Amino acid sequence: MIKFVGSFESVSALPRTAFPEYAFVGRSNVGKSSLINAILGGTYARTSNTPGRTQSLNLFNVDDRIMIVDLPGYGYARVSKTDAIRWLHRLEEYLTTRRQLRRLFILIDSRIGPRDSDLDLMDFCDAHAIAYQVVYTKRDKRVREQDQCMIDPRVHGAMADDIIDTSAEKKIGIDKMRAAIGIK
Secondary structure, three states, X not given: XXXXXXXXXXXXXXXXXXXXXXXXXXXXXXXXXXXXXXXXXXXXXXXXXXXXXXXXXXXXXXXXXXXXXXXXXXXXXXXXXXXXXXXXXXXXXXXXXXXXXXXXXXXEEOOOOOOHHHHHHHHHHHHOOOOEEEEEEOOOOOOOHHHHOOOOXXXXXXXXXXXXXXXXXXXXXXXXXXXXXXXX
């Protein structure tokens, strides 16, 4: 059973649970909410055609044993500079203080490839020993294969060895994502 726990504006407002957390983050419009919905097998995370709609920390309880965390996107969203900085500080606080976090999934649009903001986040995670995995989204669309060469797990100490290719629409990589999280 999957339950929406709530939307939280601050890390300190998050419920204190012992459940392992698997968080999803990426540039705005990367398909984060659609991928979460495909993994969970229903409509749980709010999707929109407008980038930057996820503005809070959204938690989903899976079978009273795992938490899925939908983090606000970064990069493209049309928000004030003050809001963007506030979101960045909240993301850094979440990543460095949330002991329940087992893995951060950094989503990258396979049609665009990694941007500086993605690589900066990866470097931040490496420097703080935050376990993460790169996930390419929208694999059913046109892909720039040359951009994938820019990410080498051997130079990123906190990165999982494999990059997961996904498509929420065509259900590509969904079983692999579920396995990584521990969802059947």
